[in-house]
Amino acid sequence: MATKPSSSSSPGLLKLEEQLTCPVCLDHYANPKTLPCHHSFCQHCLEGLPLDKKNETYYLSCPTCRHCTELAEEGAGAFPVAFTLNNLKEIYSLMKKVADPQQVTCDNCTSANATGYCKDCSQFLCTECISMHKKWALFANHQLTNLDEVTASDFSSTSQLLAPAKQEAPLICPIPSHDEPLKYYCDTCDKSICRDCIVVTHKDHKYNLIADSFTKHKEALEKSLNPVKGKIEGLKKVLSALAEREGEIRERGEGVLEEIHEMVEEMMKVLRQSEKKLTEQAKRVTDDKLKVLSKQMKSAEMSLSLLEDVEDYVEQSLKTGSPQQFLRSKKQMMERMSEVTAGINVEELHPKEKADFLLIKDIKSLHHIGDMFPLQQCRVKKIDRITPSGLSVSFSLSMEAPDSSLFKRSANGWFKFPRDIAIDSQGLVYVADRDNHRIQKFSAGGKFVGHFGTEGSGPGKLYIPIGMTIDTAATGLVYVSELGNNRISIFTTDGVFVSKFGSFGNNIDQFNNPYGLSFDKDGFLYDSEDKHGWIPYSISW
The missing domain is CATH 2.120.10.30 (TolB, C-terminal domain)
Structure with a gap:
């Protein structure tokens, strides 16, 4: 069962806990993996999902969006680690700890109350230890955060203040004979490589240091977000226009019904059957138009939700991912953004229906007093x-x-x-x-x-x-x-x-x-x- 948040938790902690809840098991993520559609789940949850088999290949359907993904021979463990969620778990743990600053003790001397936090050492420090920390040349460039600043900040600012410095131990090349750290990035193969790889398998390829490649590819990915943001803005305007048009049609429909009732009330009881007929016609015209708008609104909302999911995932990757993490996911994010934006045409979602119908009064007999008539x-x-x-x-x-x-x-x-x-x-x-x-x-x-x-x-x-x-x-x-x-x-x-x-x-x-x-x-x-x-x-x- 999922861990229920405390009723006294801050809105920021509740929001973060919601982000860290797996939609399948409804518990905190355990070894989260990210699918190509950018939705994340626990590895054991993915391993428990039913599979489809086509031509000796197994496929997995995303529980959130039903996007179909080919499953590698290694199984669900081959999907990339959701590093953004792992980073958020660390931030969540720290935010729970600083929720009551008076109960946070110094991790160094373990006796005094902590007044600050070192993002590089991942330690809470008291005032005296912070002073010593700054004097040591080895720690001179460490990022220190004041706890008073943390408690006074909103959720977004707090998560930034407590986010660990983007450092991680260098990964070792998976090729057994190399046993070297992955310090370079091959643009030709779009993968991280070691020094031995440059000499052996990537001799004539275009490569660069991880840090330099990270800057270049980060800028490219941020630029690729512009079409996503543009379509999100366009879809929001479309939804606003659809809602406005819906109101106009409803208002016009209600106005026509009022006209019908006022006209019918002036006549004898024998006209009630005509009133019923005209009311049904008015509702049918109104409902037909609203059905068209409803379909457009549903399509626009689904498209907007899909684009916002992609945007949130990419922005979280840019904010919290290390160069290694970012570069391992960069290609997948680029492909997903291209796939999503190509499948959405904002212009086709503009309102198609108009509030352009009226009542034509034509009293031919007591049983025919008019017709509903689109202009x-x-x-x-x-x-x-x-x-x-x-x-x-x-x-x-x-x-x-x-x-x-x-x-x-x-x-x-x-x-x-x-x-x-x-x-x-x-x-x-x-x-x-x-x-x-x-x-x-x-x-x-x-x-x-x-x-x-x-x-x-x-x-x-x-x-x-x-x-x-x-x-x-x-x-x-x-x-x-x-x-x-x-x-x-x-x-x-x-x-x-x-x-x-x-x-x-x-x-x-x-x-x-x-x-x-x-x-x-x-x-x-x-x-x-x-x-x-x-x-x-x-x-x-």
Whole structure:
């Protein structure tokens, strides 16, 4: 059974004890080993896990993340030692001891109360012994910590003050005939070597002293953490956006339900069945959107947790590991970070659903008083009475909404949030189909003629087309403002891409949420922006 922390333990000790608890046996780690996924377990816990066998090779599944790892012939003992946990165990022992400074005695004279701690000697010392310690040339460079400073610090600072100096006895080369300490690091083979190895098996390889290699590879690993940190920050923003969008959808859903109830209460009891039908429709639309957001949030949270685990492991290695320990784990950490960051696309996790549905009141009978209707579901029914008059044109446009059970949002002639309309010199009608990211083209009678543009940011692509105008006085070209790409794209009336201009920003030649477009009599193009007001462009071809 796990050792239960004392109720009087400090929050720092409780946090550290939690970090030192094996998730399998729920006891303090015993000979902890680290898997390639950076999760750690007691060696005996790993040895007790079930194995999968494929083609004479055994595989072990991580109890935390289910990452599958090939098991070496030597078994679980071949996995690298979790040196960060071993270092934390030492810090934990020291922190428990200094929790009551009055009970800590000097490890040197064993009589007086300790007032300081030597990180190099791993000893608590009294004031007199500390004074003698500083006088000896042999101990002149030792790192001494004042116990008053330790007790006044928070958990993070305390663990740093008590962390042992990063020194360890040099490891001996495993090759029996060498019997030399591992003082060098071979960059060619990515491993520690001894003096004899340089002469025998690494003669022409690139190598350096452990200390020098540690500095270089530490900087490389710290730099490799930047993509991890960047994606963590991006995922936090995504989760914030998802939560905000969830609130909007819930609020809009609740508002629609309130409208439904207010309308139904004004009618006779016979209308209660209609109320029930509309309520179910509203909840279904709301729930469908929330389900999509819930899946996105779960995926984003899992990705964030995975990245934070990798970040925590690497940072603990950088803070507490010795050069030997660091270099033995460096390659594994680099591979894991590359694997994790490559598998997460932050852009794909941005909110996909919007709070864009409303109640359409249509009292046909006591049993049909309206429908739940997403705003983007409508199509052109009829266009007539087109009357050119100089530079202006008047017309009549009839729109038709489908039955609420139909979802033909992207079929030809249907729209997902139409936002602007324009008519060319031939009387053909062009509609900016915002959420289908395209321009649809119709005859004067409302017959579908064609469409151009697909979702994207490349040439000829459109992303949230929201404004449109046609240069009927000169070139006949179609100008489309894109809210999503913060630019204006130009097409022929046949949908052939001509060019584009503008980018996101606050300069005079940039856009910040462009909306409506219009030409004046002198051929100047005007764009109304959500942030800037009106900005003129002079266009010539």
